[in-house]
Structures are given as C-alpha cells and as structure tokens.
Amino acid sequence: MKKFFAVFTFLFLIQSINAQQDSPFYVDSLQMKWVNDKYNAMTLEEKVGQLFIVAAYSNKDAAHELEIENLVKTEAIGGLIFMQDDALKQVDLTNRYNKVAKIPLLIGMDAEWGLAMRLKDVTRYPWAMGIGAIQDNNLVKEMGVAIGEQSNRMGVNFNFAPVVDVNTNPKNPIIGNRSYGSDVSNVAQKGIAYMNGMKEKKVLASAKHFPGHGDTSTDSHYTMPVVGHDLQRLNSVELAPFKQLIDAGVASIMVAHLSVPTLEPDPKIPSSLSKKIITDLLKNQMNFKGLIITDALNMDGVAKAYPAGEVDALAFEAGNDILLFSQAVKTGKEKIIAKINSGEITEERLAESVKKILMAKYYVGLNIYKPLDNKNLIQDLNHVKYKELIAKLYENAATVLKNEENLIPIKNLDKIKVAYVPLEEAEYQNFYDRLQFHVPVDLVNIKSASEVSKLKDYDYVIIGLHKSNETAYKSYKISDASKSIIKSVSAQNSTILSLFGSPYALMDLDVSQTKSVLVFYQNLNTTQDIAAGVIFGAMSANGKLPVDVNDQWKFGNSVSISGIQRLGFAEPEAVGMNADVIYKIDQIAQSAIDQGATPGLQIVAIRKGKVIYDKAFGYESTERKKKVSTKDIYDVASVTKVTATLPLLMKEVSDGAMHLDQNLSSILPRANSTNKANLKLREILAHQAGLPPWIGFYKESVNVKNARLYLDYYSRKQDEEHPIKVTDNIYIIGSIKDTIMDDILYAPLGAKKYEYSDLGYYLFQDYLETKYEKNLDSLAQESFYKPLGMYSTAYNPLDKFSKDQIIPTAKDRTYRNQLLHGYVQDEGAAMMGGIAGHAGLFSTAQDLSKMMQMYLNGGTYGGVKILNPEAINEFTKDQYSGNRRGAGFDKLADKNNHGFGHTGFTGTMVWVDPDKQLVYVFLSNRVNPSVDNNSLANKKYRENIRQALYDAIVN
Structure with missing residues (x-):
C-alpha cells in the first residue's frame, strides 16, 4: 500500500510539473520555488484573496482610496483594475496600494486602444475596426509593443485586450468598433499580433469575450445577450479566434456574461458562471492553461440574477481563476472559504488558480517589485515614436471601396472647380482646411436634396460624412437627409464620399452613382489629414474592408490607390519630430x-x-x-x-x-x-x-x-x-x-x-x-x-x-x-x-x-x-x-x-x-x-x- 501511494505521489508530481511547464507563464525552476514559497506562506484567507481584482479610480475621493487600501491590506486581494482617469495619480495610487500589499498587485486596465481608453492626456490608438482594415500585421504587433511599453511605464501588468469577438451582427451595440471585423482569420491574426507585441514587454493579454460576443444585439452591461448558434457555427466562428490565440500562447481569456444554449442549456446560467463552458470546454476541450477571468461582475448581465458575493463564489466554482470587479470581496471570500471547508471546492482547485496567479506575477516581474517613478510620466507616455506609429496605423487603415474612372487621386489641378459638403455635423474644419491646401475649395452647406442645384457648376464635389468620435459605442447610422443629399449630388456631379466613421454607415446608403467611396473609420484630425492626402495623392490607400456590410460591400473589398508625391499633413510626432517644435x-x-x-x-x-x-x-x-x-x-x-x-x-x-x-x-x-x-x-x-x-x-x-x-x-x-x-x-x-x-x-x-x-x-x-x-x-x-x-x-x-x-x-x-x-x-x-x-x-x-x-x-x-x-x-x-x-x-x-x-x-x-x-x-x-x-x-x-x-x- 505504501508503494502504491509513493508511485501515485510521484506520478502526481510529474503531472504537476508538466502542467506548470505547459503554462504560458512558466519561466524556470526558480519561479516555481518562489510560487510555492509564497503559496505555502499564505493563510487560506490570503490565498482566496488573490482571486479578486477590484476596481480602483484615480478621480475619486479619499474615502474610495482608503477603501481600496483596506481591501489590499485586510482582504489580501490579488490585483486592481484601474478605470479612470489621471495617469500621475494612478502611479501614485499604485505605489500607495503596493506598499501595503503582502504580495505585489497585478495591475490591470481596459486598454483596447491603448491606455487612453481610461486615461486622459495619453495617446490614443485606433479602434479595433480600423486596425482590422490594416494589411500589415507587423504594424499591429508594433502597436502591441508600444502599448506594452506604456503599460510598463504605468506599472500596468495586465491589459484586458484584445477583443477577438467576430462582429457578424452590425446591430451589435457593445462590440462593433471594438472588433477587428467579421472575418475569423483576420480577427485572430490581429489579436495574435497585438498579443505578441505586448508579450515582448511582459504585459499579459486577455482575449475577450469568450465564448464570443460578436453576434449579439443587446449589451451584457444591461442584460444577458443570447447567442443561439449551433455547435458547428460556434466552432467555426465564435470560438475559432480564441482557439487560435490559445495555440499562440495567450496569457488570459475573459469570459462574458452570455446565454449560449448550445453550450449551457440552463438559460439562468450565464457563460461566466457555467462549468460546462469554462471547465469542460475552455479548460479541458480547448486545453487552455492560462488565467481565466470573468468579465466585470457588476454588469447587469450577471449581477441582476445573483447577489454580490454569491456570484463570486459561483464564478470560481465554475472554473474562473480571477474574479473581476467584485462588488463584495469580503462576502465572496467567505462563501468560497465555506465551500472549501465543506469540500464543495477542493484545496487543489484553489491551489491551481492561486499558483497560476503567482506564476503570472513572477512572469511580469512582480517578484522583484520596484516603486514607480512619475517623473516625466506624461512626456514618456506621449513619446514621439508612439504618435508616429499611430499616424502610420491610421494611414494603413485608409480604405477606398470605389473609384470609378480613377477619379482619385485628382491629378490635374489646373482650372478645376471643387466644392466641399460636410454632413452629419461632427467636426470637419480641419478636413476642409487640408483640402484647400491643394486647390481652392468652396464650402457649400446643404441641408436637403432640394439644394443640390447649388453644386451644378462644380467639377468635383467632396462630401464628408463626419460621425462623432466621442466613444466607440456611438451609433454609426446616418440621417435620411444625408442619404438623400448623397444620392442627389452623386447623380449630378463627380462625387467623392469620405466616411469618417464605421463602415456600417454604408449599409443602406445608395452610392451607385457616387464615383469614389472612401472609409477612414474615425473622425479625427489625423484621419482628416489622411483623407485629404489620399484624395490629392499625398499618400496611398491600401486598407481593406474589415466587415461584411451588406450584399454590395463585403470583407476584403478595396481599391488600391497609390500616392503621387503631393504634400500631406501630419502631427510632428508622426514624422519623427518632437511636438515642442510647435510651441x-x-x-x-x-x-x-x-x-x-x-x-x-x-x-x-x-x-x-x-x-x-x-x-x-x-x-x-x-x-x-x-x-x-x-x-x-x-x-x-x-x-x-x-x-x-x-x-x-x-x-x-x-x-x-x-x-x-x-x-x-x-x-x-x-x-x-x-x-x-x-x-x-x-x-x-x-x-x-x-x-x-x-x-x-x-x-x-x-x-x-x-x-x-x-x-x-x-x-x-x-x-x-x-x-x-x-x-x-x-x-x-x-x-x-x-x-x-x-x-x-x-x-x-x-x-x-x-x-x-x-x-x-x-x-x-x-x-x-x-x-x-x-x-x-x-x-x-x-x-x-x-x-x-x-x-x-x-x-x-x-x-x-x-x-x-x-x-x-x-x-x-x-x-x-x-x-x-x-x-x-x-x-x-x-x-x-x-x-x-x-x-x-x-x-x-x-x-x-x-x-x-x-x-x-x-x-x-x-x-x-x-x-x-x-x-x-x-x-x-x-x-x-x-x-x-x-x-x-x-x-x-x-x-x-x-x-x-x-x-x-x-x-x-x-x-x-x-x-x-x-x-x-x-x-x-x-x-x-x-x-x-x-x-x-x-x-x-x-x-x-x-x-x-x-x-x-x-x-
């Protein structure tokens, strides 16, 4: 009998070592010694505390800061997700909270398009939809490296990105611009490139929102969306990018609050609380060895149905390693400990998650913690090289969908008469100024199709569809008046339509008589600079449509446009110059x-x-x-x-x-x-x-x-x-x-x-x-x-x-x-x-x-x-x-x-x-x-x- 137990123990140790070495966080035996020493030195309460990442803010009052400090000190939580909004304050708070932490905290952020998603006064990278149009994935990796460097500078170890949801539903209210598009392979490739870039800087990537939030028409922040596809469809579309990122070594996967009947028949159990989805599918069938993290547990998609604290225990029991945005850490811990004490959850299960978390902490360098220095922080976060890269990304995303008669770039500038018509009433002045650099351009404001006769004598009419760039969640839809104007002008003039927004705006737009159609994905000075450049030949356009829009416009559609060496516009940083030159x-x-x-x-x-x-x-x-x-x-x-x-x-x-x-x-x-x-x-x-x-x-x-x-x-x-x-x-x-x-x-x-x-x-x-x-x-x-x-x-x-x-x-x-x-x-x-x-x-x-x-x-x-x-x-x-x-x-x-x-x-x-x-x-x-x-x-x-x-x- 003793011999049997000795063999069993030996086999268990071998299996455990192999499992550790299969982990995306494995470094060496020194790491494992550190992990085991830390784990063995912790109390049960401290071990369970490591499962929690709570929300911290840099723009709230002293009471909030004290609350977070107490959670770190008394509940031994494993990490923080910083939400908003001041970089300098966030660095100070990170130092303050880590000072009282027994084990340094994993610091996470939602930085899908860079730290600017949560912080003011920091460079903002393009939304994922625009990234999806880029054909050079090395640029996407460069973006990942850059965001990794900025994360390092801020002490951020964990970026809850990339979004690898395949956005097959144009009516999706929450993913949309956050997705790389509707093509599985393109979404996966972009996600891997972004992930690999961050990986070079030891920043953990978290692919989201498993098992796929792309074909939903409701928002899990407010309700529980339903994904009703059969297994074949789920495997070929929704799950496919996650599988590719797992094979590529992604560090973490975030699980969404979704109802997926094919995977979890009980309609009351969201994917984030489903053992069938998390343990059976993600861990066992898909062989994922990294960290599994819940989507925010305060979202109504899950919070409406389960009391705070209880939902934490259910999430851990289902197979999640990290409980994100917990609303009741103390209660959640108590319920998990109760289940461990009762045998409902084994301590081996706890050790699996906690040791993964500790391995991740060692992997990102938290075994040797150094306080952060905020000297020159804002300057460092806005370094010239980042802005140069951002301009390059937008430039490479520029997509021409239609160019009849090779209308653009406009070559002959002699004696042409050009009008510019702005629509949708978002900011357009910069675009108009840039157009005028090349030729005299008349600004013609038109409110209805009945006024298009104003334009009858113009050789070219450039129409700008300027959608709000305030958030990635704004509606892409354009007004009926704009649709009518575009149709009427196109019937009368040689028309160039520049869309500064989501390509879904083209869904029910009649551009059959529009000579040129261009998409720039966001309404920014940078994209307006690029648009004027493409129209007049300052730069090329090589982006491809990242989504299926309708029967006319499909994924991959594009017309390649080459520049003809005219002058374009850019911020100084975009061409390798310090912005201080302006001052x-x-x-x-x-x-x-x-x-x-x-x-x-x-x-x-x-x-x-x-x-x-x-x-x-x-x-x-x-x-x-x-x-x-x-x-x-x-x-x-x-x-x-x-x-x-x-x-x-x-x-x-x-x-x-x-x-x-x-x-x-x-x-x-x-x-x-x-x-x-x-x-x-x-x-x-x-x-x-x-x-x-x-x-x-x-x-x-x-x-x-x-x-x-x-x-x-x-x-x-x-x-x-x-x-x-x-x-x-x-x-x-x-x-x-x-x-x-x-x-x-x-x-x-x-x-x-x-x-x-x-x-x-x-x-x-x-x-x-x-x-x-x-x-x-x-x-x-x-x-x-x-x-x-x-x-x-x-x-x-x-x-x-x-x-x-x-x-x-x-x-x-x-x-x-x-x-x-x-x-x-x-x-x-x-x-x-x-x-x-x-x-x-x-x-x-x-x-x-x-x-x-x-x-x-x-x-x-x-x-x-x-x-x-x-x-x-x-x-x-x-x-x-x-x-x-x-x-x-x-x-x-x-x-x-x-x-x-x-x-x-x-x-x-x-x-x-x-x-x-x-x-x-x-x-x-x-x-x-x-x-x-x-x-x-x-x-x-x-x-x-x-x-x-x-x-x-x-x-």
Whole structure:
C-alpha cells in the first residue's frame, strides 16, 4: 500500500510539473520555488484573496482610496483594475496600494486602444475596426509593443485586450468598433499580433469575450445577450479566434456574461458562471492553461440574477481563476472559504488558480517589485515614436471601396472647380482646411436634396460624412437627409464620399452613382489629414474592408490607390519630430511680431512629405487693423530667383538645352562683344563672376531727394512710348529694358571671388524670354505653377487677385512715392514691369512649399516629372571652394549640412534639407512701412525657426 501511494505521489508530481511547464507563464525552476514559497506562506484567507481584482479610480475621493487600501491590506486581494482617469495619480495610487500589499498587485486596465481608453492626456490608438482594415500585421504587433511599453511605464501588468469577438451582427451595440471585423482569420491574426507585441514587454493579454460576443444585439452591461448558434457555427466562428490565440500562447481569456444554449442549456446560467463552458470546454476541450477571468461582475448581465458575493463564489466554482470587479470581496471570500471547508471546492482547485496567479506575477516581474517613478510620466507616455506609429496605423487603415474612372487621386489641378459638403455635423474644419491646401475649395452647406442645384457648376464635389468620435459605442447610422443629399449630388456631379466613421454607415446608403467611396473609420484630425492626402495623392490607400456590410460591400473589398508625391499633413510626432517644435516656433514668430521685426508673417514646415506646421501671425501692416492668414500673398523678393528663374534654367539643363560650364555668350549673343562673353554660367549663378553687386537703375530716372520722376522716362498714362506699368499711374518707356541690359553688359568686372549680385538674373531672363518668346511669368506658370497647384503664385498679382489678398510692403519714399501694395518692392524689377529674374514674384508659403517639396522629391510632384534629379543635384551642390553658394541656391557654411535655399529682402526664406527630409518656408513683410527695419535679420528670427526645426528632429 505504501508503494502504491509513493508511485501515485510521484506520478502526481510529474503531472504537476508538466502542467506548470505547459503554462504560458512558466519561466524556470526558480519561479516555481518562489510560487510555492509564497503559496505555502499564505493563510487560506490570503490565498482566496488573490482571486479578486477590484476596481480602483484615480478621480475619486479619499474615502474610495482608503477603501481600496483596506481591501489590499485586510482582504489580501490579488490585483486592481484601474478605470479612470489621471495617469500621475494612478502611479501614485499604485505605489500607495503596493506598499501595503503582502504580495505585489497585478495591475490591470481596459486598454483596447491603448491606455487612453481610461486615461486622459495619453495617446490614443485606433479602434479595433480600423486596425482590422490594416494589411500589415507587423504594424499591429508594433502597436502591441508600444502599448506594452506604456503599460510598463504605468506599472500596468495586465491589459484586458484584445477583443477577438467576430462582429457578424452590425446591430451589435457593445462590440462593433471594438472588433477587428467579421472575418475569423483576420480577427485572430490581429489579436495574435497585438498579443505578441505586448508579450515582448511582459504585459499579459486577455482575449475577450469568450465564448464570443460578436453576434449579439443587446449589451451584457444591461442584460444577458443570447447567442443561439449551433455547435458547428460556434466552432467555426465564435470560438475559432480564441482557439487560435490559445495555440499562440495567450496569457488570459475573459469570459462574458452570455446565454449560449448550445453550450449551457440552463438559460439562468450565464457563460461566466457555467462549468460546462469554462471547465469542460475552455479548460479541458480547448486545453487552455492560462488565467481565466470573468468579465466585470457588476454588469447587469450577471449581477441582476445573483447577489454580490454569491456570484463570486459561483464564478470560481465554475472554473474562473480571477474574479473581476467584485462588488463584495469580503462576502465572496467567505462563501468560497465555506465551500472549501465543506469540500464543495477542493484545496487543489484553489491551489491551481492561486499558483497560476503567482506564476503570472513572477512572469511580469512582480517578484522583484520596484516603486514607480512619475517623473516625466506624461512626456514618456506621449513619446514621439508612439504618435508616429499611430499616424502610420491610421494611414494603413485608409480604405477606398470605389473609384470609378480613377477619379482619385485628382491629378490635374489646373482650372478645376471643387466644392466641399460636410454632413452629419461632427467636426470637419480641419478636413476642409487640408483640402484647400491643394486647390481652392468652396464650402457649400446643404441641408436637403432640394439644394443640390447649388453644386451644378462644380467639377468635383467632396462630401464628408463626419460621425462623432466621442466613444466607440456611438451609433454609426446616418440621417435620411444625408442619404438623400448623397444620392442627389452623386447623380449630378463627380462625387467623392469620405466616411469618417464605421463602415456600417454604408449599409443602406445608395452610392451607385457616387464615383469614389472612401472609409477612414474615425473622425479625427489625423484621419482628416489622411483623407485629404489620399484624395490629392499625398499618400496611398491600401486598407481593406474589415466587415461584411451588406450584399454590395463585403470583407476584403478595396481599391488600391497609390500616392503621387503631393504634400500631406501630419502631427510632428508622426514624422519623427518632437511636438515642442510647435510651441517654440509659435514663440519665435510671436516675438518677431511683438518686437516689431515685421507686421505679419507666414510659416510652413514640412518633414517627410508631411506639413507639420502651417500658420500665420500678426497683421498686414503696422497699423494692425487686419490680421493675416495663411492664404495672404506676399512679395517674395529674391526668393523669385529659386522659384522662377532657377527652375527654368534647371529645366533647360534637364532637357539638355544647356550646361553650367557654357559661356554666357553661347546663350546670350548680345554679350559677345562685352567683357561678360566668356563668363561661365556656373560662375554667374554662384556669384563668383565678378559682376557688380547692384546697379541703381532707377536713380538715373528720378530725383531721389524728392522722388520726382523725370518726364524723359515716365508718363501718367500708358501709351505706345510708355508701355511698361511700374505702379498705378506710372508708366515707363519701352526702351528701358535694353538700357538696363546695356548697363549690366558694359559694367566693369571685379575679381572672381564670391560677391552676391542680382545682375546675372536679368541676363538669364533675357535669354529665356528671347528663346521662348514669352515672359518669365508665362513660362513659370506653364512649366511649374500650374502642374504644382501653385494657385496663388504670380508676377503682378493685381492682374489675378484682389488687393485684399495681397500684403502691402514698403512705403517707397525715393522712387514711386507711395505705399507699395500689389506692386514689387524691388526698384529694378518695377522698371521691368514687375516681371524680373531676380524679384517680382508674389506667393504664399503654402504654394512655395510645393515647389520646395518638388526639389526634395528629385523633380517630381503630383505624379508629374518636372525636373531631372541630376539637374537639381547639379544646381544645389557646392560649386567653388571657399564659396558657400550652390548654382543660385544659398547654402550653410557647414559642409556636413547639404541643405539649400534662399532669402529675400522683404523678409522671406525658403529652405530644403534632403538629408533630414525637411522643407521650411518663411514669408514676411518686414519692409512695411520702411525698408530700414532690419531687426528680422539682426535677431535671426528666420534662422532661429529653422534651427528649432532641426532641434526637434528625433528620428
């Protein structure tokens, strides 16, 4: 008999060791020693206490905090689920509660879309429905890693996620957006990827809501939903993802409060209290070795039928290891202990659960507990890399379901008329602003289908369906009025429908005549940025529909859209920059206004093809009557060189029509008999040809002491002799251009060393206009501004824009004797009729950023190849030793910085850094009212903003 018991004991120990090693928490024998030592040292009351996880709040009063502390101390509970809402307070409370815990607490949270599900001021990841559209599961794993890191930072060991319910019922009121969709395999793959990411950071995942909450039309928070499918269906759909996660090593499974007659015939017993479902099915048949946890025991799906405390005992008896959100810990413990003492529950059963819990605690590192540090907590939780990942997730979720006639991305931006119609009345302004960056867009508000005639003259109508992003549980349904408007507009116009909400909104929507249908899953600034980007080709769309919506729209539906290298929008963190850059630029810009360096200014900053900053500051003049906007048009002064003349010369090089080592006379025959004939084009462009820095052409035509114009040159009326308009009521003789050219060509040359000169650009202008028999404005418009969508860029802007759109510059007291408003500030350019190679262009920071991005893209923008990258490289590289200039472009003295750009006399700057993928545009009218105001340059406001951008780059 003794021999029998010895063999039995040995076999039991072997079986126990094997079971422990099969556990997803098993580490090594040292772990098991720790577990057994802790278990053996506990009283029965302490062992039972480990089964309980209760709800803790960081926004409740001192009485609540004391209550939780007492539960930890006197009832020896095993863990806490923090519900809301302050991260710093939660860390403090975690330290406080663990200080009185005999064994450190498992800290859990519902963090399905990250800790922001429960905490304010923390980065929020996409809802699961959007994640379900992503085709790259490595991104989902990255999300799991990121949430794991944030959980580590908060001392959270247990994330009650992922949701692996297969949402086959569009009317599901509680799962919906929390599900990865209606396809079993996709749901399982996303759940495994998320789980594996957290696992790398030793954060426990809990798949929920077993045995499957996806096909219910009621909410278990309020009642007990019924899942009435037969066993074949349950195995193939509801249970299948759980089985796949079990096979992949999921740490925990949460059991829902459901009635599933096929699995538990007694309608009074919810799945969370069913031994048939938990022990027989989940543990024995599905061979799950991890922690089994109840859904919250305060939910009406179970709490209505069972008294608090009693439900805890029933749940444990059914096979659950952890009792979540207990409402009566003391009573629950007493009832469980009573059942153990009576033999209804064996101590082996208790040991099984408690040792699993202890193994889990060791696995996540609670065997060596360290108090949490809250220093820089909020900054750490909102690290740049997390926001960069979030943007990437939303971008990869973007789904195009329909795109007739390849309507998007919209390629040709020339002379198109676009309207935007917002529907459903949630926030839309950001989307509208982003659309306007690419083309002028009219906002047209329509309340009923009877008003769609307002849109009849538009080439494109973009409709935004903006659903509330307040919670994942908001209704996806759209109004009958919106449905009618969409149908009517689509019948009349080429219509692009962007849905910012659940794809279920398409269920009974007639889009048969809608040309393009896009889904972005949530209504956020980020998704609105992406939507504008997809429509205009800033980015691709590769997401696929994650659910069956109706007979038309099925899981996996999509039309792949490729980007065409236009500019998009993003938060700084999304492109590897610290968000503090926004604050720093704001500060510098506002200081420039406050210190009187300029009345107003515009700034655009771009990284990795995404606009991260686009703002205007100040007023149009020192009178401070009218605030400036991002749509105002500025005199860009010498930035004209790199946005008009230089790109045209680069095009000549790209087309093989010239090279930079040609002599000037080879392109400008009139230079043949002058000392300029043998100047190399490269020398002229690098300001190393010995040309005089400046010639005051206007001084020969005016008495500069009193700004009286000589009648030999000027007339108050335009006539045959005076065809060139200088400003209002001032016209100059037509021969002045030849006079200017002669003055330049016959001017003496200096030494061939670096000395900045505008004069070469008059020569290049003459070459280009003579060759093509068009003025510089027409050449630049056709070659660059139209294909780039630079709608607000032109010479002589008053010919195309209203005066209200144009920012005034200097009060000219020596030549034109007037405030210059819509006329070029540079006197030489004015004598050329406002069109010159070195100055005269007017533009916005937004428009100039498109050309700068084209340079950064290697000559391509909007799907159109405009310049060869070799030509751009030739013009932007260092040209001569000891000279920081490129061929026309300015550069830094630091040879390790390969950036290039230019500044302008009116207070402007453009900058491109190919290494850092950075574009920066600064426009101002610092010369208003006087050109003598030099504090913008003296205090280096433009340069300081550029440096702030460099300093903000993290990766």
